[in-house]
Amino acid sequence: MSLLTVTDLKVSYGGIEALKSISFDVRKGQIVTLIGANGAGKSTTLRAISGLVPVIGGSINFDGREITSLDTSKIVSEGIVMVPEGRKVFPNLSVLENLKIGAYLRTNADEISASIEYVYERFPRLKERHWQMAGTLSGGEQQMLAVGRALMARPKLLMMDEPSLGLAPLVVKDIFRIIHRLRDEGITILLIEQNANAALRAADYGYVLETGRITMEGEGATLLNDPKVRDAYLGHAKGKKSSEPEVK
Amino acid sequence: MKTNKLSWMIAFVLLALMFAGLYVLEQTLPPTTMLFTILKKSVIYALIAVSMNLLNGFTGLFSLGQAGFMVVGAYTFAILTIPVQHRAMVYQYYDGGIVQFALPAALGILAAGAVAAVFAFLVGLPVLRLKSDYLAIATLGFAEIIRAFIQYEGLGPLTNGSNLLRRFPTFTGIIPPFAIVAFCIFIIVMLIHSTYGRALKAIRDDETAAEAMGINLFFHKQLSFVISSFFAGVAGALLAMYQGSIQAASFKSSMTYEILLIVVIGGMGSISGSILASFLFIASSEWWLRFLDNELFIGTFKVPLLRSGFRVVVFSVIIMAVVLFYRRGIMGDREFNLRFLTRGRSKAKERKNG
Numbered sequence: 001m002s003l004l005t006v007t008d009l010k011v012s013y014g015g016i017e018a019l020k021s022i023s024f025d026v027r028k029g030q031i032v033t034l035i036g037a038n039g040a041g042k043s044t045t046l047r048a049i050s051g052l053v054p055v056i057g058g059s060i061n062f063d064g065r066e067i068t069s070l071d072t073s074k075i076v077s078e079g080i081v082m083v084p085e086g087r088k089v090f091p092n093l094s095v096l097e098n099l100k101i102g103a104y105l106r107t108n109a110d111e112i113s114a115s116i117e118y119v120y121e122r123f124p125r126l127k128e129r130h131w132q133m134a135g136t137l138s139g140g141e142q143q144m145l146a147v148g149r150a151l152m153a154r155p156k157l158l159m160m161d162e163p164s165l166g167l168a169p170l171v172v173k174d175i176f177r178i179i180h181r182l183r184d185e186g187i188t189i190l191l192i193e194q195n196a197n198a199a200l201r202a203a204d205y206g207y208v209l210e211t212g213r214i215t216m217e218g219e220g221a222t223l224l225n226d227p228k229v230r231d232a233y234l235g236h237a238k239g240k241k242s243s244e245p246e247v248k
Numbered sequence: 249m250k251t252n253k254l255s256w257m258i259a260f261v262l263l264a265l266m267f268a269g270l271y272v273l274e275q276t277l278p279p280t281t282m283l284f285t286i287l288k289k290s291v292i293y294a295l296i297a298v299s300m301n302l303l304n305g306f307t308g309l310f311s312l313g314q315a316g317f318m319v320v321g322a323y324t325f326a327i328l329t330i331p332v333q334h335r336a337m338v339y340q341y342y343d344g345g346i347v348q349f350a351l352p353a354a355l356g357i358l359a360a361g362a363v364a365a366v367f368a369f370l371v372g373l374p375v376l377r378l379k380s381d382y383l384a385i386a387t388l389g390f391a392e393i394i395r396a397f398i399q400y401e402g403l404g405p406l407t408n409g410s411n412l413l414r415r416f417p418t419f420t421g422i423i424p425p426f427a428i429v430a431f432c433i434f435i436i437v438m439l440i441h442s443t444y445g446r447a448l449k450a451i452r453d454d455e456t457a458a459e460a461m462g463i464n465l466f467f468h469k470q471l472s473f474v475i476s477s478f479f480a481g482v483a484g485a486l487l488a489m490y491q492g493s494i495q496a497a498s499f500k501s502s503m504t505y506e507i508l509l510i511v512v513i514g515g516m517g518s519i520s521g522s523i524l525a526s527f528l529f530i531a532s533s534e535w536w537l538r539f540l541d542n543e544l545f546i547g548t549f550k551v552p553l554l555r556s557g558f559r560v561v562v563f564s565v566i567i568m569a570v571v572l573f574y575r576r577g578i579m580g581d582r583e584f585n586l587r588f589l590t591r592g593r594s595k596a597k598e599r600k601n602g
Contacts, residue, residue, distance in 0.1 A: 050460060076462030088457035090450050092517070092581065101450045104443070105462045153462065 003028040003063055003157055003188050004049070004080075010057035011041075011048045018044040020212035021058065026157065027205065031179060031189045033220070035196040035233055036209035042192040043085060045209070046159045049190075050082050051075045063156065077105050079156035083163060087146045091135025095126050098134050098145055102152025112152070119148040122178070140171035147178060151187075158182065159190045164198060176202050196233035200224040208233070255585050263430060270422055279421075286535050287527075288425050292486045294526035295429045297510040298436055298519055299479035304508070305516035305581070306440055307472040308452030310384045312504050313371070316391025317477040319499035320367050321360035321484025323398055326413040326494055327406060329356035334415040339408055346405040353417040357428065357485045364481025365474045367394070372473045376466060388501060398496040407496070414493035425486055432479050437519055439475065448472050452517075513570055515577030520584035525577070533563055 004026040011019040019041045026032045034042050047053045049060055051072040060068045067075055081102075090098050099119060103112045120127035123144045129137065134145055143163060150158055160179070164172040172195070179202055183189055193199035200206050203220035208229060216229065223229050270287075277283065296314060303309050328351045330338055339345035351359065375386045397403070399410040407413075419425055439445050447468050450458040459465050488494045506529070514525030540559040544551040570578070 052456075052459060071464070072459055073462040073464055076460075082460045084457050084460050088454050088460075090453035090457065092453050093446070093449055097446055097449075100443075101446055101458070101461055101463070104447060104450075149461070 001028050002026060004190070005061040006045075006049070006058070007061070008058035009045070009048060009055060009060065011044050011053055011055055013044075013053070017212055019048065022209070022212070022214050023058075024207050024214060024217070026188060026190050028188055029183065029186060030204040031183050031191060031202055031220075033191045033193060033199040033203035033206045034209050035193060035199055035206060035223075035229075037233075038194070039211070040209040041212045042209055043161055046082055046161055046190070046192060049075075049080060049159065073105060076153055079154070080159065081150040081153045081155035081157070082159045083146045083150045083161060085161035086165065087139070087142045089134040089137070089142050089145050089149070091133065093134055094131050095134055095137070095145055096130040098149050099126070099152050102149035105153065115152050115154065119151055122151075122181070123148050139167050140174065143167060143171070143175055144178070147175075147182075151182075155187060157188045157190060159192075161192055162194060163191070164193060164195050172198065196229070197224075200229075259585075267423065267426065270426060274422055282535055284422050286531050287422060288419065288490050289534070290527040290530040291425050291429045292483055292490055293507065293510065293530055294523045295432055295486065296480055296483040296507050297514065297522040297526050298433050299476045299483065300507050301511050301514075301516065301519065301522045302436055302440070302448075302479075303472055303476040304511060305518070305522075306445065306452060307448040307469060309376070309469060309472065310380050311387040311473070311476075312384045312501070312508070313387030313391045313477075314480050314507050315499045315501060315503040316387070316394045317364040317368060317480035318484030318487065318503070319391075319395055319398060319496055321364045321481025322488040322494045322499070323407055323413065323484075323496070324363040324481065325353075325356045325360040325485035325488050326416045328359055329353055329416045330413065331415065338413060338415050339405070341411065342404045342408065345408065353489070356417075357482055360485035361478040361482040364484065365478040368474045368477030369470070372470045376469045376473060388504070391499075391501060391504065395496050395499055410495070410497065412493045412495050413488075416488065418489045418492050425490065428482070428486060432482060433519065433523070436475075436479065440519070444468070444471065449517075509567065511577075513567065513574075513577055515574075515579035515581060517581035518577065518579035518583055521577050521579030521582075524579065524584070532566065533559075537563055 002025040006025075007023050008021045009019055009023070010017070010021055022041070022045065024032075024034075034045060036042050044053060048055050051067075051070055051074075055068055058068070059066060062075075062078055062080060065078065067078060067080075070078075090101065093101070096116070099116055100112070103115060106112055120130075125141055126145060126148055129141070134142065137145060147158075147160075147163075163175050163179070167175065176198060179189055179191065191199055191203065200220045200223050206218065206220050206223045207214050208216040208223070216223065216226070218226065224234075273283070296318065300311075300314050303311050327345075327347055331350050332348060335348065336344040371387070371390050375383060375390070378386055398407045400407075401409050403409065440448070447458065447463045450461070450463060451465060451468055455465060484499075510525045510529050511522055513529065514521030514523070537559040540554055540562055541556050542554065544554050
């Protein structure tokens with residue numbers, strides 16, 4: 001059953017069509033990824049779903065409700081929360097304050113404390129550093145904080161914009177482990193990545209976005225083995241044998 | 249949590265001690281002492297600086313409209329509180345003016361804040377959609393326009409045109425301004441520690457991320473702008489009471505710059521920094537450096553450089569030195585509280601051991 005259905009979504013910035021008409025589905029309980037090159041419209045798609053950029057056509061349906069052009073605060077309350085690109089934690093607020101901002105639209109203090117404990121349980125490092133200014137954390141810790149902050153809003157759908165960007169390979173592994181764990185706990189995940197290899201490995205289903213259009217779709221493993229995808233996004237130049245051992 | 253409670257208790261004890269000290273001073277020193285003048289002006293500037301810090305330091309909105317909201321507050325207060333029997337004299341060119349009633353001073357102060365807040369709301373609607381420099385220019389423009397507007401002849405029956413407004417209530421002692429400012433700053437501190445305050449700081453740190461968390465940017469900016477202007481209006485009223493007479497022409501943009509200077513020197517994002525800097529700024533600019541303006545002879549030797557105006561030169565050098573050595577202001581974004589004191593001690597310990 002699909003949690004999020006995007007139909008013929010169109011977005012343009014100052015006369016340039018960033019999204020020409022894209023349609024896709026995100027099924028409940030899955031990790032779905034949008035892959036594509038720089039400027040293909042991945043971030044724009046997430047921003048449009050979050051209500052951060054105006055939609056000029058098409059519709060976005062979430063959990064049976066039409067959410068196209070709602071205010072971001074309404075969309076967050078509905079259960080769609082974004083982890084922005086480049087982490088974007090609040091550097092001059094403490095880790096704890098960052099988490100509390102994530103629960104901004106919630107009012108029940110007891111439930112919020114319970115959520116803080118829930119996040120601390122998953123990210124013990126954040127508990128250790130709860131008093132520290134977020135700007136002094138390492139990149140990986142900031143990414144954990146960004147995820148933790150998003151979890152504070154109790155999302156049904158967590159949208160992650162390039163979570164592996166600028167992180168060391170070991171940390172990237174950690175992040176993907178966390179993404180899987182969240183999926184197993186029932187949170188649906190929409191992931192966009194330039195690191196197509198890692199994203200398709202992690203994902204249950206994937207879409208390929210090219211200059212504002214969806215050109216391919218399929219299960220993560222299927223796309224991963226598709227020669228066209230391999231050529232364009234997985235760094236396998238034409239002529240190389242596909243039997244070559246993959247770098248892990 | 250425990251240290252939090254302790255901090256509040258200590259704050260209240262210090263406040264009580266301060267008021268006791270002020271009371272003793274008032275009983276022992278003659279009321280015309282320079283000290284009282286300086287303290288009164290400083291405490292009023294402290295409120296303006298804190299209100300500006302709420303906007304510039306905590307919300308990240310670079311606004312230069314403070315003098316504009318102060319003049320609105322000062323005029324609202326004066327117009328509403330001049331006793332009816334004095335109006336004929338004050339408004340001598342306008343047949344006693346059109347307002348023929350007088351409110352008690354406390355209500356006048358509240359009205360000053362409220363009117364400034366209404367102006368802020370209206371100005372904020374278009375202006376808060378602008379960013380950084382543009383916002384600064386637009387708010388500065390507002391402050392200049394409102395000052396000119398108040399002096400407009402056609403408004404004479406209300407504002408007395410470009411003439412002085414006077415004969416309104418003034419302070420009878422030093423306790424009232426301190427009490428009012430302490431109460432106002434207390435409210436601002438409560439706001440900053442609330443969920444709203446946290447949202448403001450989030451907007452300051454990263455607008456995009458704050459918006460993605462569901463924080464309504466415009467609402468919170470407007471909230472901060474209106475509240476900041478409310479207190480600027482109250483401070484305007486207090487300044488009127490302190491001066492005894494007001495004239496729109498004196499609320500120049502240089503006043504805003506002075507306050508901005510205080511905020512920067514104290515530390516953007518530090519309430520105690522703004523308060524501390526206000527007292528230091530006013531005391532040094534108006535009192536401690538006065539001696540530099542007078543020629544001084546030691547025996548027959550005339551000390552060089554000392555002459556009228558030299559005070560300003562020295563003061564500017566001091567400010568440059570402060571800005572050079574305390575890039576983020578005296579307090580940075582820390583507050584003078586229990587944690588600040590204990591952290592200072594543990595740092596000293598570290599230095600000793602290391």
